[in-house]
Amino acid sequence: MPKVFIRCLLILFLLPSAAWRFPCSGQTLNFPPLAVTIGDSSATQGYIFLTPYTNTPPFIYDHVQLILDQYGRVVFYRTFPNATNPNPTIDFKLQPNGRMSYFSTDLKKYFIMDSTFTVVDSIGCANGFETDQHDLQILPDDHYLLFGSETRIMNLSFYHWFGFSHNQPGGTNAEVSGVVIQEFDENKNLVWEWKGHDHYFFGDVDSVWLFNPNKVDWTHANAVERDNDGNILVSLRHFNEITKIDRTNGNILWRLGGKQNQFAFPNDPSRFTGQHDSRRVSDTSITLFDNGQHSVPRRSRGLEYALDEDDKVATLVWEYIYDSSMYSFACGNHQHIGNGNHLVDFGFTNGGFPWMVVVRPDQTKVLEISYPVGYISYRAFNYITLPWQLNRPNVDCEKIGANYYLVAEAGYSGYLWSTGDTTSSIQITDTGDYWVFVPYGTGYLSSEHIYVTDILNPCLYLGNPSPAPPAEISMMPLPNPSAGPTRIIFDLPSNSSVVISLYTLQGAMVNRPVQGNFPAGRNEVLIDLSFLNEGIYFLAMVADQNRVIRKLIIQ
Numbered sequence: 011m012p013k014v015f016i017r018c019l020l021i022l023f024l025l026p027s028a029a030w031r032f033p034c035s036g037q038t039l040n041f042p043p044l045a046v047t048i049g050d051s052s053a054t055q056g057y058i059f060l061t062p063y064t065n066t067p068p069f070i071y072d073h074v075q076l077i078l079d080q081y082g083r084v085v086f087y088r089t090f091p092n093a094t095n096p097n098p099t100i101d102f103k104l105q106p107n108g109r110m111s112y113f114s115t116d117l118k119k120y121f122i123m124d125s126t127f128t129v130v131d132s133i134g135c136a137n138g139f140e141t142d143q144h145d146l147q148i149l150p151d152d153h154y155l156l157f158g159s160e161t162r163i164m165n166l167s168f169y170h171w172f173g174f175s176h177n178q179p180g181g182t183n184a185e186v187s188g189v190v191i192q193e194f195d196e197n198k199n200l201v202w203e204w205k206g207h208d209h210y211f212f213g214d215v216d217s218v219w220l221f222n223p224n225k226v227d228w229t230h231a232n233a234v235e236r237d238n239d240g241n242i243l244v245s246l247r248h249f250n251e252i253t254k255i256d257r258t259n260g261n262i263l264w265r266l267g268g269k270q271n272q273f274a275f276p277n278d279p280s281r282f283t284g285q286h287d288s289r290r291v292s293d294t295s296i297t298l299f300d301n302g303q304h305s306v307p308r309r310s311r312g313l314e315y316a317l318d319e320d321d322k323v324a325t326l327v328w329e330y331i332y333d334s335s336m337y338s339f340a341c342g343n344h345q346h347i348g349n350g351n352h353l354v355d356f357g358f359t360n361g362g363f364p365w366m367v368v369v370r371p372d373q374t375k376v377l378e379i380s381y382p383v384g385y386i387s388y389r390a391f392n393y394i395t396l397p398w399q400l401n402r403p404n405v406d407c408e409k410i411g412a413n414y415y416l417v418a419e420a421g422y423s424g425y426l427w428s429t430g431d432t433t434s435s436i437q438i439t440d441t442g443d444y445w446v447f448v449p450y451g452t453g454y455l456s457s458e459h460i461y462v463t464d465i466l467n468p469c470l471y472l473g474n475p476s477p478a479p480p481a482e483i484s485m486m487p488l489p490n491p492s493a494g495p496t497r498i499i500f501d502l503p504s505n506s507s508v509v510i511s512l513y514t515l516q517g518a519m520v521n522r523p524v525q526g527n528f529p530a531g532r533n534e535v536l537i538d539l540s541f542l543n544e545g546i547y548f549l550a551m552v553a554d555q556n557r558v559i560r561k562l563i564i565q
Contacts, residue, residue: 042071056393058077060389062386063098099115100388113146120134134156142158145231153194161188162188165180180220187228210229218304232247237254238290241257243255251270274324277325286341294317295315297312299357312352313328313329336363341388343357352369366379400455413437416435424448426454443461492539493565499532500534506553544565545564548561
């Protein structure tokens, strides 16, 4: 066995209600336990990015960045064991240019990672403004759009809106924090700046958000982006408002929601409060997450409005309410996923509810994930595809003497198996689900899951466990990776008409190597794939309206 340089022992339990524990150098480290409920395994797709944390002690679990696969299993993780505050990293996401970004609340700036999860750049505000953690957008022209915070001294004694009952006067020398929006070019030169203090009146704020009379979080901007017409959209949580700004002269074009609302809401008279994550999803529509803490009635919603910007009409065209008694104190987002489904992250709720769901347009649930009470993720994102290949470590199966072994790809400085082993190979002693993590960039990357179903012949494993019961169909290509002749082994619960098709990573069908009737039990066909270019493909088998898909690597 090769020498292993990693000193931490990984014992990773992926039971839905279990914590992931990492005994290392005498310390026990834990991910927040994750409960995953899949409503329809055929409709789950892609990868989920998230950063769970809590603001309130006791801080039992580790600070972590996670990428989950479509079944809620960890593909990538990165821990922050030496963090000095409860939420050292938030807003972990994929940017349009293919890089990933996150905000460090310790270092007060955004960091950029490449496809190898290596930090390659960072950015923060210019002109002395503190960088705000709430949003970074890297634009298609490689410009950066982000928030800063500007504090001005104001006499607020005329506003009796403060304190617990919101009837106390403000301070005569109050520190009032307002949004600053800055745009940088691809070389990080500041090319545009906009200050909320120059365009809003203090009285535009909703008094429900005001408590401290001397230190005021006034606008509390939490989402920014360049609109399709080149202008700027900004969400102001404490105004209950979305503002559109003219990018050429800085003038306000319109205001949606809040005290200065200019739009009619014909089928949503209660509007939204404390919203997060307003996003343009078409030339005529925007989405947002309505936290709803101060709405009447109080309730959280994922919303989509069709906007008539000329006649100022906002028509509610889609709404998702998980539970009419749920509302959210902070955070959350609503993502219109590329396959037409919706992700709704509920943020920090009033308790007893899941953390996020993925639903179809008809609101049927595809996937639901829960954390312990008090844990949240500022935003979560479901990406159907990644713009680069995840170089996940390959795992082969070998028979040595009378024993079978799973052998991980060589060349890594350490190996962290789901069994707790830290060697590069492990003996197969039982059926079940196996995987290995290896160091990758700033964190750890998982192999595909290996599902051993036959202990007498464990090398005939499935690269991904089928969510169907054992009586259903199964399929596996061997070898995988392959370079030519490939065995397709499949099990059928009954005599079936079988069609096996080969697809590219982009979804284009290459050919249909298998088509015919096959008996119940184990079947095997041999196909020649030497005509294929190197890369990742998918084999899809349909047998009597049941479908199984397996990844195939050609090298």
